[in-house]
Amino acid sequence: MTLRLSVIGTGYLGATHAACMAELGFEVIGLDVVPEKVELLNSGKVPFFEPELEEVLQRNIATGRLTFTTSFAEAAEFADIHFICVGTPQQSGSYAADLSQVFGSVESLAPYLSATDLVVGKSTVPVGTAEKIAEMLAVSAPGVEVAWNPEFLREGFAVQDTLEPDRLVVGVRSPGAEVKLREVYASMIERNIPFLVTDFPTAELVKVAANSFLATKISFINAMAEVCEASGADVVQLAEAIGHDTRIGNRFLGAGLGFGGGCLPKDIRAFMARAGELGAEEALTFLREVDQINLRRRSHTVDLARKELGGELRGKTICMFGATFKPDSDDVRDSPALDVAVALANAGATVVVHDPKGTVNAERVYPTLTYSTDVLEAAIDADLIIHATEWMEYREIDPAELSKVVSQKNIIDARNKLDVASWRAAGWNIRALGRPTA
Numbered sequence: 125m126t127l128r129l130s131v132i133g134t135g136y137l138g139a140t141h142a143a144c145m146a147e148l149g150f151e152v153i154g155l156d157v158v159p160e161k162v163e164l165l166n167s168g169k170v171p172f173f174e175p176e177l178e179e180v181l182q183r184n185i186a187t188g189r190l191t192f193t194t195s196f197a198e199a200a201e202f203a204d205i206h207f208i209c210v211g212t213p214q215q216s217g218s219y220a221a222d223l224s225q226v227f228g229s230v231e232s233l234a235p236y237l238s239a240t241d242l243v244v245g246k247s248t249v250p251v252g253t254a255e256k257i258a259e260m261l262a263v264s265a266p267g268v269e270v271a272w273n274p275e276f277l278r279e280g281f282a283v284q285d286t287l288e289p290d291r292l293v294v295g296v297r298s299p300g301a302e303v304k305l306r307e308v309y310a311s312m313i314e315r316n317i318p319f320l321v322t323d324f325p326t327a328e329l330v331k332v333a334a335n336s337f338l339a340t341k342i343s344f345i346n347a348m349a350e351v352c353e354a355s356g357a358d359v360v361q362l363a364e365a366i367g368h369d370t371r372i373g374n375r376f377l378g379a380g381l382g383f384g385g386g387c388l389p390k391d392i393r394a395f396m397a398r399a400g401e402l403g404a405e406e407a408l409t410f411l412r413e414v415d416q417i418n419l420r421r422r423s424h425t426v427d428l429a430r431k432e433l434g435g436e437l438r439g440k441t442i443c444m445f446g447a448t449f450k451p452d453s454d455d456v457r458d459s460p461a462l463d464v465a466v467a468l469a470n471a472g473a474t475v476v477v478h479d480p481k482g483t484v485n486a487e488r489v490y491p492t493l494t495y496s497t498d499v500l501e502a503a504i505d506a507d508l509i510i511h512a513t514e515w516m517e518y519r520e521i522d523p524a525e526l527s528k529v530v531s532q533k534n535i536i537d538a539r540n541k542l543d544v545a546s547w548r549a550a551g552w553n554i555r556a557l558g559r560p561t562a
C-alpha cells in the first residue's frame with residue numbers, strides 16, 4: 125500500500141514539501157493552524173512568492189492527492205508518516221531558537237497517532253530536540269517512532285531543491301524508520317542522490333553546520349571587502365581569483381551587503397546559544413565574528429551613503445533598489461536592504477523603496493517608508509540610488525533612462541552586480557562595495 129504523508133506547518137518549507145511529496149505520487153495532507161492559509165492552499169494559491177510552487181500545488185490538488193486541513197485529528201488519521209515543518213524563529217531577547225511550534229505541533233498530534241506511525245522532524249532545531257520529542261512521544265503516544273530529516277532548500281529554488289536535492293540526510297534509531305524513509309525517497313535514491321543515515325544529533329547538526337559554513341563563507345569575503353576598501357584592492361577580482369582554486373570554489377563568495385533571511389542569521393545565533401548550553405561555547409565564538417562582519421556591511425553602507433552625499437543624509441532623497449533579503453523571493457525577514465533603508469530614514473533621509481515582489485511584506489513591517497513597484501517612479505528626484513537586492517530587473521535598467529528622472533546621478537552597488545563601466549559611461553557616480561577604485 126502506498127504510504128500516506130502529513131506535513132505539519134505550511135510555510136516555505138512545509139508548503140513546498142507537501143506539494144513536492146504529492147508530485148512524487150504520495151497522498152499528502154498539509155496542516156496549518158491558520159485557517160486562512162489552509163483555505164488559500166486548498167484553492168491552489170501559495171501564500172508567498174516561490175517560483176514553480178503554485179503550478180506543482182495546483183497540479184496535485186487537481187489529482188486529489190493533495191489537501192490541506194487545520195485538524196490534527198484528520199492529519200493523524202489520514203497519514204502514516206508525519207513531517208514536522210513548523211518555524212523555529214529566534215526568541216525575542218535571546219539568541220536561542222523558539223521551539224514552541226515544534227513541541228506544540230507534536231503535542232497536538234500525539235493523541236491521534238497510531239503506534240505504527242513515524243514522526244519526522246524537518247524544521248531546523250538545536251541539537252537534542254529529536255531526543256526530547258522521542259521522550260515526549262514515549263509517554264503520549266507509545267510505539268510512535270521519531271526520525272530527523274533536515275531540509276536544505278533555498279528560497280527561490282525550493283521546488284528544485286526538494287525534488288533534486290544535493291543529498292538526503294536521515295537521523296534514525298531503528299531499521300524500521302530507515303526503511304520507511306527509503307520508501308519516501310525511493311525515486312531520488314534510484315537516481316543516485318546520496319542518502320546518508322545517521323543518528324539524531326548528527327542529522328540535527330548537519331543542517332546548522334551547513335548554514336554556518338555558508339554564512340562564514342559570505343562573511344569571509346565581506347571581511348576581505350573591508351580590507352580591499354582600506355587598501356584600494358578589488359574584492360570582485362579577488363573572489364574570482366581565489367574561487368578558481370577548486371578547494372575554495374567560487375560559490376557563496378559574493379561580497380556586498382551580506383546575508384539575511386529567515387535562516388542564516390537566526391541559525392548561527394541559535395547554534396551559538398545551543399553550544400553554550402552544551403559547554404562548547406568556545407568552539408563557535410568565530411560565529412559571533414561572522415555575525416558582526418555581516419551586520420557591519422549594513423552600517424558601512426549607510427556610512428558610504430552619507431559620504432557620497434557630502435556628509436549629510438538629512439533632507440536627501442534616497443531610492444532603494446530592493447527590499448527582499450535576496451532576489452526571486454518576497455521574503456523580507458532580516459533583510460539587509462530594509463535595515464539600511466530604515467537606518468537612512470532614521471538619519472533624516474526620505475527613502476523610497478522599490479522591489480518587484482516584496483513591497484507588500486515590507487510595508488507590513490515598516491509602514492512609514494515609501495514604496496513603489498515602478499522603478500522609474502521610485503527613482504524620481506533621488507539624490508542617491510542604492511542597489512541593495514540583486515533582482516535581474518536592476519541589471520537590465522538603462523542608466524541613461526534613469527538619468528532623466530533622478531536629481532543627482534549617484535548610485536551605490538551594494539551587491540556588486542551592476543556593470544560599473546556602462547553606468548560610468550552614462551555619467552553616473554557609481555561606487556561598488558569592496559571596490560574603491562572600480
Ligand code: UDX
Pocket residue numbers: 275276277278279280335338342375376377378379380381382383384385386387388449450
Ligand atoms: C539558506 C541555505 O542556502 C539553505 O540551504 C537553507 O536551507 C536555508 O538557508 P536561503 O535563506 O533561502 O537559504 O538563502 P541563500 O540563497 O542561502 O542566501 C542567504 C543570504 O546570503 C541572502 O541574503 C543572500 O543575498 C546572501 N548571499 C548569498 C550573499 O550575500 N553572498 C553570496 O555569495 C550568497
